[in-house]
Amino acid sequence: ELHNVVERLGILSSENEIQAKDVRLLVTPPASQPGDLGKMLEDHTDFQAFKETAERLFLLHHLDKNEWNISQTAEQIGIQRSHLYNKIKKYDIER
Numbered sequence: 343e344l345h346n347v348v349e350r351l352g353i354l355s356s357e358n359e360i361q362a363k364d365v366r367l368l369v370t371p372p373a374s375q376p377g378d379l380g381k382m383l384e385d386h387t388d389f390q391a392f393k394e395t396a397e398r399l400f401l402l403h404h405l406d407k408n409e410w411n412i413s414q415t416a417e418q419i420g421i422q423r424s425h426l427y428n429k430i431k432k433y434d435i436e437r
Contacts, residue, residue: 351364351365382395382396394433397429397433398433398435400419401415401419401426401429401430401433401435402435404418404419405430405435405437410437412426412427
């Protein structure tokens, strides 16, 4: 995965050197970039749909951050491991 990310950065970088801005633009999941919350707010008129989208993104972020260690992720976000498994299933989250 790391090899693929570095290769993609080299190909898509706008300059001869890979800058921090390139990493933020090309590696960070789009929904977690600054300013995209406004887009999410505009895209969702139903509160429940917005809440579920935000929860799914939150879970994905923390799962990736903890390298998909379920126990560590559950502890970090303050829920039981079984609840995290239920949410992963609910939102059809896959590694």
